[in-house]
Structures are given as C-alpha cells and as structure tokens.
Amino acid sequence: MSKLTETLNKFLDLEQKSLQAFLNKGNIREVSKSEKLISKGEICANLFFILKGAVRSYYFKDDKDITISFSMEGEFITSMSSFISQSPSYENIEALEDCKLWHISHQDLMGLFDTHRDLERVYRLILEAYYIRVEEQLIFSKFKNARERYEELLQQKPEIIQKASVGQIASFLDMSIETLSRIRANL
Template identity: 80%
Template structure:
C-alpha cells in the first residue's frame, strides 16, 4: 500500500486514523489484460488506484474506438462523471496489461467523508487535479499540431509508447495512424 499512501500524502498529510480507515474500506482487485473495469452504460461504482499496470479510457463514435486517456501506476482512475453522479458511464475503461488495483466503492467513500473530513479534502484535491489534467488535454488537443502533441506525450507519459497500440496512440492524439507513423519516422 505504500504507493497509495504516498500518493494520498502528496495531496495532503492525512491523519493516521483517516488513512487507516480509507485503506481498510478498499480492497485489491487483479484484472487481466483487455478486461474492462467499466463498460459504457454501467454506473461506475468504484474509484480505482493503479498499483501495477496501465489502463485506457475510450468510447465509440461512428463505430470507431476513440481513446480519451491513458492511466499508469500511481494514478487514480474511474469514469469520473459516472462515479460522481452515479449515472451510467459514456466511456469504457480497459486494462492494457495485467493490473493490480486498489479500489473503494462510492458508498464507502461517501460514508468515510461523513466521519473523516480530511479525506473529503483529499478527494476534492484529487478532483481538482483531474480537472486540471482534463483542461490541459483539451488545450493540448486543440491548439497544438500533430508533432507537438506526440512530443508532449513522449515527454510526459513515455511509457504509453510501449504499452499502447499505435492505433490507440493515434486515436488519443487525434491523428491518423499514417500521420503518427510519419512523425515517428522523422524523429
């Protein structure tokens, strides 16, 4: 649990009692490569922390698989809008490799917030970080050219290049596989 504890303490120094309650209310989940954590149309009941492995979030549009994010070890993942509102998800979240996750249910988390207000604050800070990443990705995808988007991916998440397929990377970067291949060849 040290990676999870370290990540939580990066948001704020949690009281030991709060931290223990949080850890005790979750459990470990192991999933195989290509297995889905969340499917479109399901309510996201869990917040996951990736202890080992990587996942991608995607949706379908016009029968095309569109990758919207990649998440790696040390990151939290869920279909955030579904988890917060407890309504059906528009996205799928799939393991890109065998994964080990720590997870906590929405109900358990909400119950903990009633008793441990520092956990609620940590959650708010987690949501703020999520929002910032979402905004940066929006800017990243709208205002940078294809080469700049690929270079930024290499700079900030180079592990994705080894873990995701060329099609998934191209989809995430909003370019064709051919364009991605040309960019890679020119570097």
C-alpha cells in the same frame, strides 16, 4: 499499498485513523491485459487507484474506438461522470497490461466523508489536481499540431509508446493511424 498512502500524503497529511479507515474500506482487484474495468452503460461504482500496470479509457465513435486517456501506476482512475452522478457510463476503461488495482466503492467513500473530514478534503484536493490536468489537456490540444502532440506525449508519458498500439495512440492524439505512422517514420 504504500504507493497509495504515499500519493495521499502528497496532498494532505491525513490522520492515522482516517487513513486506516480509508484503506480498510478498499479492496484489491487484479485484471489481466485487455480486461475491462468499466463498460459503457454500467454505473461505475468504484474509484480505482493503479498500484501496478496501466489502463486506457475510450469511447466509441461509429464503430471505431477513440482513446480519451491513458493512466499509469500511481494515478486514480474512474469514469468520472458516472462515478460522481452514479449514472450509466459513456466510456469504457480497459487494462493495457496486467494490472493490480486498489478500489473503493462510491457508497463507502461517501460514508467516510461524513465521519472523516480530512478524507473529504484530500478527495477535493485530488479532484482539483485532476481538474487542472484535464484543462491543460484541452488547451494543449488547441495549441499543437499533429507532430507536436506526438512529441508532447513522448515527453509526458513515454511508457505509453510501449504499452499502447498505434491505433490507440493515434486516436488519443486525434490523428489517423497513417499520420502517426508517418510522423514516427521521419523522427
């Protein structure tokens, strides 16, 4: 749990009361490898924080699944568009390995915002950080070719290489399984 507190503190020094209120509203959920946190079509009620493990978010294109993101220990994860608008999710999120997750419901979070200003602010700051991250990802996808995208992933999230399959990584990097396999073959 202290991992969560630590992460929040990096963004803003919360009042003790606010932090307690926040932590009290949350629950722990353990999911095993391959289990889904969120499925397409359902309304995503929760914001998750990964205490342990790693997850993958993906869409379906035709019948193949396309990885949109990998998230690791110490990161927040949810189907953002579904969570924000409380409408059915387009994406699926599954555990890449056994995970321990902290989570809070949309309703509880919104309730906390009304009584604890600083929680709304820390949420806003986290959102800003995540916004920058997606924007960077978008730019990065324009600027690099297949090999460079793979090398960037190696730099940024090397753990992924162990935890995800070639197919999952290939679709994330926007290339075919075979291309990724060939890139790995010659360095």
